[in-house]
Amino acid sequence: MSDQNLPIALFDSGVGGLTVLKAVRRLLPAEDILYLGDTARLPYGAKSPETVIRYTLQCAARLVAMKVKCLVVACNTMSAVGLPALRASYPALPVIGVVEPGAAAACRASVSGRIAVIATESTVRGGAYAAAIRRFRPDAEVRSVSCPLFVPLVEEGWFDGPVVEGIASHYLTPLFSSSPAPDCLVLGCTHYPLLQNTIRKVIGDAPCIVDSADTTAAALEAALGKAGIAAPSGRVGTTRFFTTDDALRFARVGSAFLGRPVSLDAVAEIDL
């Protein structure tokens, strides 16, 4: 089988990466996609770099063993911490993360160059967003804040209401009450787009909000084109899901992220 007919591997610590899958599916309808969510060990956001790297390599190894043509790391924590180790382990495969595309999107959207980034503790600690933004735009002023309660809120389906606004305000008001305030906010975690309405309420209408989903899909399209391994157009791609914990919960929680029901028939439980 030639590489263009192989599936794309897309993986995440859980269901957050489904926001990226949604964008990839929209842009690249002909591609077959394998999605792995390591739900048994989520969240990765407060784990040490060593642990995140070990788990990232385990996820990738499982998908590579199924024969895939590229790796898409649909998780900010894994992208921020594990990308160099992944590229070193799989030099022959295109490896695409979500941090670089998100940073590029922020640099295009910001007028003033004052960019705020919210992400998990691990992502912020590693400084990957600030570094990537400064590569595109060396004069940028980047302020990063971790929002550890956002992932559990989203996982529990709490997207709005006074409690969620209180938590969002706790994290965001200090970021945006400085003068001059940032004019762009990067949602540096794939869970955060589900809180976008609440975040908008807290920070007001002025700042633009960017996430990595659409730009990561575009980066993937470009990488497949460059390598000459895009699927033939006209066909309809399939999606298969793998989870390391309960398939039923994956399908239930995942549907909110994917924006459509996840069919339980397409979900397999695996052990890493």
Place this chain on the structure above:
Amino acid sequence: MSDQNLPIALFDSGVGGLTVLKAVRRLLPAEDILYLGDTARLPYGAKSPETVIRYTLQCAARLVAMKVKCLVVACNTMSAVGLPALRASYPALPVIGVVEPGAAAACRASVSGRIAVIATESTVRGGAYAAAIRRFRPDAEVRSVSCPLFVPLVEEGWFDGPVVEGIASHYLTPLFSSSPAPDCLVLGCTHYPLLQNTIRKVIGDAPCIVDSADTTAAALEAALGKAGIAAPSGRVGTTRFFTTDDALRFARVGSAFLGRPVSLDAVAEIDL
């Protein structure tokens, strides 16, 4: 070495079990204790029973390999789901969980027999508290509710304030606004004692609040006595900590649970 000189193994998905360790240390100062927190894979509270059982057995196996005289499961989720598998795997060792002692404490404290239990999703789903309470008191009316955001709140050090009260009220007000209301609340997760002040504010002064720490320590003391393997009194026991993720974070977050600083020298990182 005779069994009485071997250490007690106490383990948890993370740092919550340190509230149990604190009670055990107070009651049994002569015992050596090995504490394992599987922080790399926490929280267990939303994982499937199969995954919780697999992880529970892995934690126990590692500690048993170090030679221990009994197993204390200082985690409600592991106790509620994994105890039968543990007892089957280690028939020669006393195995003590936190659910039975907590249930017994509630039955002693409640006058009316109307008992509310708050715990993680996995613990509530398994029904272990309700079953244990009814074994002690068949006429009890048990109402159980899961509070998925309490663990992340405590892990982040949010113990009080309007946001925490809002979340606590969301979970607890429906439980206690029924008439007649429960007269006893079981904190069925080792993280929850750190929210006790906020919980008290929300439910008022009337209901008693019980947790498993002190009664588990008493159950352990009884089991050691029965087996004739209590450490000789007069000596001063040591405590060693093992964590599957970053030792520094374990020591930092753990100190709030233990009520005293966790010395980094006593913490070793291991892989399961």
